[in-house]
Amino acid sequence: MRKLIKGDEVVVIAGKDKGKRGKITSVIFDAKKGDKFLVSGVNMIKKHQKPNPQAQVVGGIIEKEAPIAVSNVAIFNPETNKGDRVGFKTNEDGTKVRIFKSTNKVIGE
Template sequence: MNKFKSGDEVIVIAGKDKGNRGKITKVISDSKRGPLFVVSGVNMVKKHQKPNPNLGVQGGIVEKEAPIAASNVAIFNPETNKGDRVGFQVKDDGSKVRIFKSTKKEIGA
């Protein structure tokens, strides 16, 4: 079980976008740097795009979201309005759930 999933709201704890929040739109787990996340509205970069008339792509400078390392984000706890660490807990029925470390409450419940 992974600590982060697509759709989780995270807060950036390091880097140029420190303090910004957003939802994870894509998880890239097969990276050499460890897991990477594409977070909506965070780590925006400018890409110089060449026009491609076959695909109908217009050229120019396009802003897009670049991946951010897992070590630079923390899951956002709405109860405390801060970033939190993720823990795991096995329920009585044998299922494994993610919990916030500070409040011991289930994530997404």
């Protein structure tokens, strides 16, 4: 079980977008460079795109999200309105769940 998954709301804790919040749209696994997330509305870059009539792509300068390192984000805790750490707990029925470290509440409930 991973600490952060697609769909989690996270807050940026380091870098140029420190303090911004967004949802994880995709997870990029890379053993050499480290895992990264694509977070909606965070770490926006401008990309010069060439037009391609075969793929119906218009040219120009587009804005898109760039990957952000796992270490630079923390899960957002709506109870405390801050970033939080993730822990794990095993229920009585044997299922493993993620919890907020500060409040010991289950994530996603």
